[in-house]
Amino acid sequence: MSRVLIVGAGLTGSLCACLLRRELQSRVHIQVWDKARGSGGRMSTSRPPDSSSHSADLGAQYITATSAYAQSHHSFYSELLSSGVLQPLDSLVEGLKQKDGSKDYMTPLGMSSVVKHFLSQSEADLCFEHHVTGLYCRGTSWEVQRKAGGSEMFDVVVLTMPVPQILQLEGDVVQMLSVQQKQQLDGVVYSSRFAIALFFPPDVIFSFPWAARYVTNNHCIRYIAADSHKRNADTPGRGPSLVVHTSVPFGLEHLERDKEDVQPIILQELYKLLPDLPQPISIKCQKWRYSQVLTSVPDCPGQMTILDRPLLVCGGDAFSHSNFDGCVESALSVLSVLKASL
Numbered sequence: 001m002s003r004v005l006i007v008g009a010g011l012t013g014s015l016c017a018c019l020l021r022r023e024l025q026s027r028v029h030i031q032v033w034d035k036a037r038g039s040g041g042r043m044s045t046s047r048p049p050d051s052s053s054h055s056a057d058l059g060a061q062y063i064t065a066t067s068a069y070a071q072s073h074h075s076f077y078s079e080l081l082s083s084g085v086l087q088p089l090d091s092l093v094e095g096l097k098q099k100d101g102s103k104d105y106m107t108p109l110g111m112s113s114v115v116k117h118f119l120s121q122s123e124a125d126l127c128f129e130h131h132v133t134g135l136y137c138r139g140t141s142w143e144v145q146r147k148a149g150g151s152e153m154f155d156v157v158v159l160t161m162p163v164p165q166i167l168q169l170e171g172d173v174v175q176m177l178s179v180q181q182k183q184q185l186d187g188v189v190y191s192s193r194f195a196i197a198l199f200f201p202p203d204v205i206f207s208f209p210w211a212a213r214y215v216t217n218n219h220c221i222r223y224i225a226a227d228s229h230k231r232n233a234d235t236p237g238r239g240p241s242l243v244v245h246t247s248v249p250f251g252l253e254h255l256e257r258d259k260e261d262v263q264p265i266i267l268q269e270l271y272k273l274l275p276d277l278p279q280p281i282s283i284k285c286q287k288w289r290y291s292q293v294l295t296s297v298p299d300c301p302g303q304m305t306i307l308d309r310p311l312l313v314c315g316g317d318a319f320s321h322s323n324f325d326g327c328v329e330s331a332l333s334v335l336s337v338l339k340a341s342l
Ligand SMILES: Cc1cc2nc3c(=O)[nH]c(=O)nc-3n(C[C@H](O)[C@H](O)[C@H](O)COP(=O)(O)OP(=O)(O)OC[C@H]3O[C@@H](n4cnc5c(N)ncnc54)[C@H](O)[C@@H]3O)c2cc1C
Pocket: 007, 008, 009, 010, 011, 012, 013, 033, 034, 035, 036, 039, 040, 041, 042, 043, 058, 059, 060, 061, 062, 063, 064, 130, 131, 132, 133, 160, 161, 162, 165, 193, 195, 245, 288, 290, 291, 292, 315, 316, 317, 318, 321, 322, 323, 324, 325, 326, 327
């Protein structure tokens, strides 16, 4: 039985684990490691400190299927729709540009439920707070080191974290890259932004008609979502949640500042835009240093193989494009490499 490590419990990592299990069943032992305390990655859903308000999506907001991807990724969409993880997005999103033939979907339980769905199907061993710091090639295996100390051996390693975090790894990874691969990875560019989730008490009812709104002509705020409303999840006894994404220029300008220092600036702008907004009972701020991929790896088939034996392969939205379908493309591509190797 081959021991496979997937680094990253975001959408790409969860899809890789699930597809690999379905393909090779008991012939592989799959572990998924993530440095965070839970799954989701950039599809994270934040819970309030108590259950008096709804959860909020701090990263990805909804899934848009173009007509081409609705066909080529039909099995993924129908699986998520039939299990209730996805539902059509039918509430008002002001400023959302409708593309010909595309369909928008939301997640009643939050975006991380998409990732959790595929992870649960994978029957992989999930290890959170497992921060990978180095990879060393030892004969026919990879020795994978953790920040907390200690290391484990694997036959195959799949890296799905953002590219700059791959390039920060100690050990043999960077040295094994060809000159062309190094140039390709160095050329990947991400946008950066801040996100804030505000959780309100149960008696709060928002006065605005929209579920989400793209903001134009504001240097700080780009997007606001009444998150529970967007997900048709408003229920009595639970307060609504609101999500704010900053613009990319604002994110870049304040990137090196602590999020605690940036949060009041964003809130001040928010209350200028929505003066009637009541006070929340709690707030969570997130800095997305690696938000969406602006420049992906050029001419890339969804993955990059760094070494054939022992296999080391990289995947993720930087190797395709930065959304649900980009992650599916990448995971399918990683799967074909794994199948050929295992
Ligand atoms: C603000 C924002 C809005 C977005 N909006 C949308 C949207 O509306 N629709 C859409 O389809 N997409 C959207 N996206 C893009 C989408 O979220 C990403 O394309 C997708 O989530 C990427 O998944 P991934 O698995 O490739 O990477 P990630 O989700 O980044 O997963 C990588 C994982 O690796 C872990 N990790 C990193 N380094 C290490 C390490 N050294 N050791 C162990 N673990 C590590 C991280 O904790 C993370 O969980 C948005 C993204 C952001 C940030």
